[in-house]
Amino acid sequence: MAIKLYDLAGANPELRFSPFCWRIRMALAHKGLAVETTPWRFTDKPAIAATGQGLVPVIEDGATVVHDSWAIATYLEDTYPDRPSLFGGPGGRAMARFIGAWADSTVHLGVARCVVKDIWEVLDPKDQPYFRESREKRFGMSLEAFVANREATVKDFRASLGPLRFTLGKQPYLGGEAPNYADYIVFGAFMWARNVSDFPLLEADDPVHAWRGRLLAAFDGLAGRSLGYEV
Amino acid sequence: MAIKLYDLAGANPELRFSPFCWRIRMALAHKGLAVETTPWRFTDKPAIAATGQGLVPVIEDGATVVHDSWAIATYLEDTYPDRPSLFGGPGGRAMARFIGAWADSTVHLGVARCVVKDIWEVLDPKDQPYFRESREKRFGMSLEAFVANREATVKDFRASLGPLRFTLGKQPYLGGEAPNYADYIVFGAFMWARNVSDFPLLEADDPVHAWRGRLLAAFDGLAGRSLGYEV
Known part of the structure; x- marks a missing residue:
């Protein structure tokens, strides 16, 4: 089932x-x-x-x-221990927590500063007041103000991906030769943006962009086929 | 041998x-x-x-x-595969690269902004010109200028440790229940500071400070007994 x-x-x-x-x-x-x-x-x-x-x-x-x-x-x-491992052992399971903490703070903040208004736009009307109120309280400003400088803040966001970019210069995935949950943690942030906004978070020649492309194509294009933008 | x-x-x-x-x-x-x-x-x-x-x-x-x-x-x-694992499996080995990239950039920059002048002070005189010249070229300013605002930049440094602090709120070490190479990667940056400077990088009630203390005590106090400062 x-x-x-x-x-x-x-x-x-x-x-x-x-x-x-x-x-x-x-x-x-x-x-x-x-x-x-x-x-x-x-x-x-x-x-x-x-x-x-x-x-x-x-x-x-x-x-x-x-x-x-x-x-x-x-x-x-x-x-489901007999299925392919999400963590590649106990060390990976522990370290994935750190990667999650980095994604939840650094990556999510940078993405939100670019696309949070676009999220509001695509919500069901019954969700829009909740979303606006809770996020404006969290950010201390309107959604519009939070993304107003995104042409500039996206550069800081790209710079903040330095540790990811460096790692991808050494190995194809955070999980090593193949993706694992460490990759999916960070990739989720890019799907958040891709499916609500045509704003280009990444430059086309960025190794992070290529990594994102490989994950969009993974599992017969599970993520890449989902409703969203080609960015 | x-x-x-x-x-x-x-x-x-x-x-x-x-x-x-x-x-x-x-x-x-x-x-x-x-x-x-x-x-x-x-x-x-x-x-x-x-x-x-x-x-x-x-x-x-x-x-x-x-x-x-x-x-x-x-x-x-x-x-030495039969000795205790440094990575806890292939996933940890891959993810430790990311943690290394984060430490080499975020953590090392923040530490350097606090203690790089102190490093110069303790060097053998034959090393001092090399160190000053290479680091001043890298930083684009004098060692003195680079650390001049450390009372302020240390606050940014502490904030930059957010992903580490969050993880240590969930588990005692980056490696999980026991330390592994992920911990030693980040801990090395604190030893760099501890052994050259009495400048307090961490506040005493910071969970990162407690983690550092556990690693100073590990292996019969290998790190904690080394010549340095009690900070």
């Missing part, structure tokens, strides 16, 4: 742009596990009330319900 | 402060391998000419000579 994933969607239910849900989409594909996604909106809190919190991703695997992308990834690793 | 390590030293040959050599000191201890260190100065290029380059760490393991801290760490892992 396929695993069920509650997956953040826009006004168009085919539009899936949550960076944390994309981590799990890629992780499920990596494990070769079938998935059925259910479009979910920020304000659909009752649908996931069983988790005791109000955010996706949430999975249902038979009778087991798991929320939080890290908890889901480690659940999948532990529950 | 003990492995020989060429280890950067100050005017006082007991003073060892290279962040890259400290990575290897800790890695050798982790593997339980005996080491004999040879104090080496920046200008002692002939002593390591066999490596075809001019930087330490360099190890001699019998007839095998290896330079570059990453190459040495992977050599030790591959040559």
Whole structure:
């Protein structure tokens, strides 16, 4: 039976742009596990009330319900140990936490400064007030002001990817010769942008752009075929 | 036979402060391998000419000579596979490269902005002109100017450690329940500062400070007993 994933969607239910849900989409594909996604909106809190919190991703695997992308990834690793490993051993599992912390802070902030207004644009109208209010409170300014200097801040964002770029100069993926959950963590941030905005986050000759392209093509183009922009 | 390590030293040959050599000191201890260190100065290029380059760490393991801290760490892992693993599997080995890239850029820059003048102070006089000239060229300013605002830049440095601090809120080490090479990579930067300067890089209540303390105490206090400052 396929695993069920509650997956953040826009006004168009085919539009899936949550960076944390994309981590799990890629992780499920990596494990070769079938998935059925259910479009979910920020304000659909009752649908996931069983988790005791109000955010996706949430999975249902038979009778087991798991929320939080890290908890889901480690659940999948532990529950399906005979499938390809998401972490490549205990060291990778521990270090992926650091890579997640770097992505959640450095990468997500830089992406948000470029595309958060574009996210608001594609949301279901019932989600727009919630999103605007919660993000404007977090950022201390309007969504419009937060992205107003994106032509300049994108340069800082690209510079902030230095450790990723250096690593990709040594090996094709953060996971080594093949991608693993470390890659999906960071890649999720790029899917967040790709599926809501045509703003070019990366320059075409950036090794990070090539890495992103390889992950867009992975698993028969799972991510690359999703509704979004060609950037 | 003990492995020989060429280890950067100050005017006082007991003073060892290279962040890259400290990575290897800790890695050798982790593997339980005996080491004999040879104090080496920046200008002692002939002593390591066999490596075809001019930087330490360099190890001699019998007839095998290896330079570059990453190459040495992977050599030790591959040559002594039955000893405790430095990476915890292939995933950790791949991801440690990213953590190294983050440390070499973010962490090292922040530390240098606080202590690079202190490094110059403790060098052997024969090394001082080389060090000043090469670093002032790299930084585009005098050593004095580079550290002039350290009371302010140390706050940026502490903020830049966010991903490390977050991870240490989830697990005791970057390597998980026990330290591994990911920890030694980052810890080396703190030894670089500790052994040349009494400038307080970390606040006493910072979880990073507690982590650093655990690593100073590791391996019977290998790092904590080394000549340096109690900060």
